[in-house]
Amino acid sequence: MRSPHVISHWVSLADRQINLDGDPIFDAKGTGFADFARQVYQFMEISYPKFHKMDALSKLAFLGAEVLLGHAGDNEKDIALLFMNRSGSLDTDLRHQESISNPDEYYPSPAIFVYTLANICLGEVSIRHQLQTESCFFVSDTFDADLMYNYAAYLLQSGKSKKVLCAWVEYLQGDYRGIFYLVEEGKGVEHHMNEIKKIVIT
Amino acid sequence: METEKGIVGAMRNVYIDQINCVTPLGLDIEKSWEALLTGASGIGLVQRMGHFADFYAATIPDNYINPPFDALPDVEASFSRLEKMMILALAPILEGKKISSRTGLIISTTKGNIGTLKHGDITGAQLPTSAHRIAQYFGLETAPIIVSNACVSGLLAVMVGRRMMLMGRYDEVYVVAGDEVTEFVVSGFNSFQAMSSQPCRPYDVGRDGVTLGEAAAALSLSLDTGSIAILGDASINDANHISGPSRTGEGLYQSIKGALTEAGLTAGEVDCISAHGTATVYNDEMESIAIERMNLSNVPVNSLKGNFGHTLGCSGLLELVMLAKSLSNNIVLPTKGLYTIGVTGSMMLPQERSTKLLTIGIKTASGFGGSNAAMVLRKVGQHA
Numbered sequence: 001m002r003s004p005h006v007i008s009h010w011v012s013l014a015d016r017q018i019n020l021d022g023d024p025i026f027d028a029k030g031t032g033f034a035d036f037a038r039q040v041y042q043f044m045e046i047s048y049p050k051f052h053k054m055d056a057l058s059k060l061a062f063l064g065a066e067v068l069l070g071h072a073g074d075n076e077k078d079i080a081l082l083f084m085n086r087s088g089s090l091d092t093d094l095r096h097q098e099s100i101s102n103p104d105e106y107y108p109s110p111a112i113f114v115y116t117l118a119n120i121c122l123g124e125v126s127i128r129h130q131l132q133t134e135s136c137f138f139v140s141d142t143f144d145a146d147l148m149y150n151y152a153a154y155l156l157q158s159g160k161s162k163k164v165l166c167a168w169v170e171y172l173q174g175d176y177r178g179i180f181y182l183v184e185e186g187k188g189v190e191h192h193m194n195e196i197k198k199i200v201i202t
Numbered sequence: 203m204e205t206e207k208g209i210v211g212a213m214r215n216v217y218i219d220q221i222n223c224v225t226p227l228g229l230d231i232e233k234s235w236e237a238l239l240t241g242a243s244g245i246g247l248v249q250r251m252g253h254f255a256d257f258y259a260a261t262i263p264d265n266y267i268n269p270p271f272d273a274l275p276d277v278e279a280s281f282s283r284l285e286k287m288m289i290l291a292l293a294p295i296l297e298g299k300k301i302s303s304r305t306g307l308i309i310s311t312t313k314g315n316i317g318t319l320k321h322g323d324i325t326g327a328q329l330p331t332s333a334h335r336i337a338q339y340f341g342l343e344t345a346p347i348i349v350s351n352a353c354v355s356g357l358l359a360v361m362v363g364r365r366m367m368l369m370g371r372y373d374e375v376y377v378v379a380g381d382e383v384t385e386f387v388v389s390g391f392n393s394f395q396a397m398s399s400q401p402c403r404p405y406d407v408g409r410d411g412v413t414l415g416e417a418a419a420a421l422s423l424s425l426d427t428g429s430i431a432i433l434g435d436a437s438i439n440d441a442n443h444i445s446g447p448s449r450t451g452e453g454l455y456q457s458i459k460g461a462l463t464e465a466g467l468t469a470g471e472v473d474c475i476s477a478h479g480t481a482t483v484y485n486d487e488m489e490s491i492a493i494e495r496m497n498l499s500n501v502p503v504n505s506l507k508g509n510f511g512h513t514l515g516c517s518g519l520l521e522l523v524m525l526a527k528s529l530s531n532n533i534v535l536p537t538k539g540l541y542t543i544g545v546t547g548s549m550m551l552p553q554e555r556s557t558k559l560l561t562i563g564i565k566t567a568s569g570f571g572g573s574n575a576a577m578v579l580r581k582v583g584q585h586a
Binding site: 086 | 207208209252253312313314316320324327328329330333345347348349350352358362365366368369371385386389390391393394436437439440441443444445452453456460464570571572573
């Protein structure tokens with residue numbers, strides 16, 4: 001049995017902008033990611049103190065999921081999370097490395113070390129939206145539409161998940177790019193490799 | 203317009219065909235298994251690693267890895283130590299195999315070549331850099347898939363392979379997992395005060411943390427060959443805490459339940475469980491609660507962390523191949539380092555090796571980020 005799964009909504013966070021379903025909804029001032037993240041947090045009227053403890057990758061994932069799931073606006077909790085990026089947790093890895101590079105100032109911190117795993121950002125989104133669901137973090141040089149498409153389709157068709165939030169979420173040394181899309185039953189563009197590529201690889 | 207592709211293999215089985223590993227107990231599966239049967243442990247005192255002195259870990263001496271690696275065909279010295287371990291694990295499985303655009307390679311690791319950061323080499327620490335070198339060595343045509351999902355990575359990588367095969371994307375998949383003991387990881391676990399003062403003691407009343415380990419493990423997945431079938435799997439997040447497990451074991455409970463449901467089996471049909479058992483206070487306690495909640499209290503459970511240490515992104519796969527050996531040989535292994543049970547959930551933890559007819563086994567794993575995974579295996583007669 002084939003279900004008519006579609007990409008219902010998609011969100012991008014890049015170049016100081018948020019786009020929702022292809023239309024700009026927010027333009028930040030300033031240049032750095034920290035500025036951008038803070039302004040999006042305010043724009044979205046979020047109140048979640050844990051946000052401020054997150055590393056940049058988790059903040060990016062958190063904000064993307066916030067815009068997308070906020071817009072999708074239902075209470076469905078059976079949403080799988082499939083995230084992918086190029087650099088894993090390398091940005092935070094560098095911070096941890098810095099803390100252990102000088103024998104005279106050796107100060108590794110558990111608050112940083114915990115973020116040296118790429119999938120922590122999945123955990124942050126799961127906690128925020130109470131998603132006790134399937135999740136997986138993939139690392140790939142460039143966005144692997146083939147993998148993302150097939151794995152999401154499997155989760156939906158096998159009944160392991162009702163919806164799947166797929167994302168490319170990359171952060172390294174100030175450069176960031178987050179693209180998020182929701183696959184579910186209903187209205188939207190067809191869940192098809194070409195459509196995914198159009199959304200993610202621009 | 204094409205519609206979404208369907209699951210082609212809904213009623214098909216994916217089999218674990220060949221298995222191998224490179225561990226402190228042996229450079230292949232047979233040597234590692236034989237050592238396990240004697241109750242051996244690869245854990246020893248590491249005298250010095252950067253800032254750290256005299257801590258316990260299960261490491262592999264370089265002079266174990268290099269001679270067999272150098273004996274492989276067409277190898278270059280430029281491979282990293284971890285890449286050498288992974289290639290050594292995968293080489294005997296891939297030898298003589300036909301490779302096509304429908305052959306998949308999945309690589310599981312948490313930290314890859316993280317040691318290169320010490321020398322300021324950022325590109326070297328990017329996981330795809332390493333994955334491509336491994337894929338290229340074996341002449342694989344498809345881009346390798348990398349799963350980096352904390353301590354469930356190794357088991358999750360096998361799930362990803364199975365699921366991609368059930369979607370009809372691959373005809374066969376090779377999975378290789380590996381992680382090293384590095385100062386990077388040791389300093390982090392130490393900052394968490396999560397390192398054991400002695401070789402780790404999973405589920406023991408006196409357990410005080412993990413003992414890190416390093417290893418590589420590999421297997422091949424086939425649609426028609428193999429003596430172990432994967433009947434079901436699930437990987438459910440706790441949605442509770444990024445560095446601590448759910449107190450109720452919710453994500454693990456749901457993972458085991460989901461895997462058994464897919465397998466069409468009940469708890470009463472399970473013969474043995476290879477659990478995660480890191481020997482941290484909270485992880486082991488959580489597992490005992492999930493196992494009791496699943497009505498699996500009468501099923502023998504073990505953790506192999508006392509033998510191999512915690513090999514992070516490798517552990518799920520390493521312990522899965524050892525579970526496959528257990529099923530094939532009808533042998534239940536004990537938990538090394540366990541003397542007095544110190545978890546509140548009711549679970550059966552044999553302290554001696556025993557022989558028992560085994561058919562159904564479950565492998566579980568849990569990790570940071572709230573991740574959990576469970577997979578149900580069935581021993582079948584040698585297929586094809």
